[in-house]
Amino acid sequence: MPELPEVETVVRDLRPQLTGRRLIAIHSSKAQLRRHWPIRAIRHLIQARIASLHRRGKWIVVLCDDGQGIRFHLGMTGQLTVVPGSEPLPDHLHWWAELDNGYQWRFRDIRRFGSVEWFAHGQEALAELDRKLGPEPLNLPSGHLKAVAAQSQRCLKAVLLDQTIIAGVGNIYADEALFEAALHPARLARSLQTSEWDRLQRAVRRVLRRAIAARGSTIRNYVGGSGLQGRYQQRLNVYGREGLPCLHCGHPIVRQYLAGRSTHYCAYCQR
Numbered sequence: 270m271p272e273l274p275e276v277e278t279v280v281r282d283l284r285p286q287l288t289g290r291r292l293i294a295i296h297s298s299k300a301q302l303r304r305h306w307p308i309r310a311i312r313h314l315i316q317a318r319i320a321s322l323h324r325r326g327k328w329i330v331v332l333c334d335d336g337q338g339i340r341f342h343l344g345m346t347g348q349l350t351v352v353p354g355s356e357p358l359p360d361h362l363h364w365w366a367e368l369d370n371g372y373q374w375r376f377r378d379i380r381r382f383g384s385v386e387w388f389a390h391g392q393e394a395l396a397e398l399d400r401k402l403g404p405e406p407l408n409l410p411s412g413h414l415k416a417v418a419a420q421s422q423r424c425l426k427a428v429l430l431d432q433t434i435i436a437g438v439g440n441i442y443a444d445e446a447l448f449e450a451a452l453h454p455a456r457l458a459r460s461l462q463t464s465e466w467d468r469l470q471r472a473v474r475r476v477l478r479r480a481i482a483a484r485g486s487t488i489r490n491y492v493g494g495s496g497l498q499g500r501y502q503q504r505l506n507v508y509g510r511e512g513l514p515c516l517h518c519g520h521p522i523v524r525q526y527l528a529g530r531s532t533h534y535c536a537y538c539q540r
C-alpha cells in the first residue's frame with residue numbers, strides 16, 4: 270500500500286505535468302471506488318485550470334484556479350499518471366481526464382480501494398484532512414511523539430500506524446523506523462524514556478526522507494506519477510525480510526502480528 274514516500278513521489282512527478290493545464294474532458298468507469306464520484310462534477314470541472322497539487326498524509330489534493338478541488342487516495346493499488354493521450358487505455362482504469370496539451374491524466378486501480386472525490390471548494394478537502402489527521406512526520410515539532418503518546422497503553426507499532434498521531438506512516442515505514450531507532454515494535458509506549466522518543470521521531474523522519482529520495486518502495490503495483498517504479502524496496506532492513514539475516518547482526522528477521530498488522534523486526538537489535 271502506498272505510504273507517504275510513494276504518495277509524495279506521485280505528487281512531485283505530477284506537479285510539473287499538471288500545473289497550469291486545463292481539463293478538456295473527464296471520463297469515469299462504472300465500477301465503484303471507495304467513495305462516490307458524482308457525474309455532475311464533470312460538468313463543473315470542464316475548462317477548469319489546475320493551479321496546485323498538495324499531499325497530506327497519504328492523500329493528494331489538486332486545486333483548480335476557480336477554487337474547485339479533486340482529492341485522490343491511492344488505496345492499495347492506485348496509480349496516478351500523466352501519459353500521452355495516444356497511449357491505449359489500460360485495464361482497471363477508473364477515472365481519466367483529457368488535458369489541453371493532448372496528454373491524459375489517469376487513475377488506475379486494480380483492487381479499487383482507492384478513491385477520487387470532487388469538492389466545489391477544494392480548500393475544504395484539505396481542511397477536512399487537517400481535522401482528522403495528525404501532523405506531517407517530515408516537520409514534526411520536537412517532542413511531538415512523546416507529548417501525544419507517552420501515556421498510551423498501546424505498543425509502538427500501533428502508535429506509529431495511528432494517523433491521528435502522525436499522518437502518512439503505514440506498515441512498511443513503521444517497521445523500518447522502529448528498526449532504525451533500535452526499538453522493539455511491541456514495547457508499550459508508556460515505557461519509553463524521553464531519549465527513546467527523540468530517537469524514534471528522528472528515525473521516522475530519516476527513513477521517510479531516504480525513501481522519498483529513492484522514489485518510494487515498489488512492493489506490488491506502485492508506480493510514481495511518471496510511471497517509474499520506486500527503488501527503496503532494495504534498501505529495506507526488516508520489512509518483507511522474514512527469516513533473512515539482519516543486515517546489522519546476522520540474526521534472522523522475525524515476523525509477528527502486532528496491532529493487527531504483519532510486523533517485521535530483529536529481536537536482537539530491537540530490545
Ligand SMILES: [Zn+2]
Pocket residue numbers: 515516517518519520535536537538539
Ligand atoms: Zn539485528
